[in-house]
Amino acid sequence: MFLESFNSSFGCAAQWLLAPTVSSVAPSRRDSSTLVMNVAAITTAMNSYVPTENLYFNKVIKNDLILKYLGDWGEWSSCSVSCSNGTKTRTRTCSNPPPSNSGLNCTGPKVESKICSNQLCPVHGNWSDWSTWSGCSATCDVGIRKKTRTCTNPKPERSGDYCVGEPSEYTGCFNEPCGARTHGNWSDWSQWSGCSVSCDVGLRKRARTCTNPKPDRNGDYCVGESTEYTVCPNEPCNVIDGGCSSWGDWKSCSVTCGVGQKLRSRTCTNPSPTLYGKTCDGDYADYAVCVNTPCHAVAFNAYGKNVLLNRVNAFSSVIFNEGNAYDVSTGHFTAPVDGIYHFTAQMCVSANNSIYFYIHKGSATMSGVVALKYSYNYNYNGPSCTSASCYVKLTRNEHVWVLMYGQDTSEIWDVSSNSFTGMLIQEL
Known part of the structure; x- marks a missing residue:
């Protein structure tokens, strides 16, 4: 104004x-x-x-x-804390009057503070560390041990809270018994009970107790079983002898090539025998030979008459020679693989003459000879033929040939009827 x-x-x-x-x-x-x-x-x-x-x-x-140009200080605020030392403040504003018409703002602090002192704050209690365990309260039997702590870390002051929890803890301690211990011992066995069933097989039972004497609370219990059982056979309730079921289907061959075995089976379930019934007679398994395509195709068929100086007949005409194992120049068959082989030789003789020959195996030089089969024939009435066949196990590169006993080649009759055949049955 x-x-x-x-x-x-x-x-x-x-x-x-x-x-x-x-x-x-x-x-x-x-x-x-x-x-x-x-x-x-x-x-x-x-x-x-x-x-x-x-x-x-x-x-x-x-x-x-x-x-009246500057504003007055306001009232002092409350203390910033309720206990111990804090601060309180008062303020003033540049409004008596405020600056206008390019007038300058007030200088000096807007806020003034000072220390305010209150009563000391409360101190809340905290537990000290646990003490070590005390000695056992008893020297025999069962006692207790104790450990303690105090509410002094720190101790509560000025209305502070006391510690929460227990000041003491206890645990059991076990000692030797105060008096002499009584260990348990078994009573005598009772009589065997009756059988649990009236027919077939059941069980009988007998028992004993740990009362001779009974153990006290510090004594050991008896060692062993309190009950025993034994079998009691009775007359059969009913007797049924077993009967075989029908044969099952043949299983697959044991090999995929060559000669193997196949299996079929049956069971003693038609009917099944009871406990005292007879079991089935006969085998539960049956085997049969199964022939597959040879793993290696080895077979030959040759005929003719060509007795060499070493008395081997070289059958000079070949109908087939799978695997090229037969040599017409030497009359030898050479095994290309280990296996079971089958050979047949047939020789014919003219009338009133005899013929005698062998099927041999050995090395290429005809050493280590083994006679596999031989055949003899004599015919007074006219020409006739005789043959010999054999199965033999050969290792690779073993030889097989037909050896004539020594007759004149003129005595051998009908060139086309004299033959030598062989084939691989099962590769090993």
Whole structure:
């Protein structure tokens, strides 16, 4: 109100009078501001416009213009803590009056603080470490051991809370019995009970107790079983002899090539025998030979008459020679693989003559000879033929040939009827 009145009364002359200067009065005030009026300048100006005896100016304008320009401090706040040392504050605002018309803001702190002291805070209790376990409370039988702790780490003060939990713990301790121990011993066995069934096979039972004497609470219990059982055979409830079921289907051959075995089976379930019934007669398994395609195709069929100097008949005409194992120049068959082979030789003789030959095996040089089969024939009435056949196990590169006993080749009859055949039956 004063500034508005001052402006309206003195116009432009008031602008320079309100310039920021250092007041001669401000340093003596607690809340000084850099924005104060030049008192001397204002007084000079006012004296030229207003009678000096104007008490309103001299008292109100001169003094209130400076004293009421800054705001007053507010009340002190509550202490920041409820116990021990804290702080409290008070504030002031630049609003008495606020700056306007390019006036400067107030200087100095807006907030003031100071230490506030209260009563000391409470101290809550905490447990100390556990003590070591005490000795056993008894020297025999069962006692107890104890450990403790105290609420002194720290001790509660100034209405602080006491420790939560127990101050003591206990555990059992076991010692030798105070008196002599009595160990248990078995009573005599009872009589055997009756059989559990009236026919077929059942069980009988007998029992004993650990009461001779009975063990005390520190004694050992009896060692062993309290019950025994034995079998009791009776007359059969009914007797049924077993009967074989029908044969099952043949299983697959034991090999995929050559000669093997196949199996079929049956069971003694038609009907099954009871406990005292007879089991089935006969075999439960049956085997048969199964012939597959040879793993190696080895077979020959040759005929003719060509007795060499070593008395081997080289059958010079070949019908087939699978595997090329037969040599017409030597009359030898050479095994290409280990296996079971079958050979047949047939020789014919003219009338009133005899013939005698062998099927031999050995090396290529005809050493280590083994006679596999021989045949003899004599016919007075006319030409006739005789043959010999054999199965033989050969290792690779063993030889087989037909050896004549020594007769003149002129005695051998019908070249086409004299033959030598062989084949691999089962590769090994």
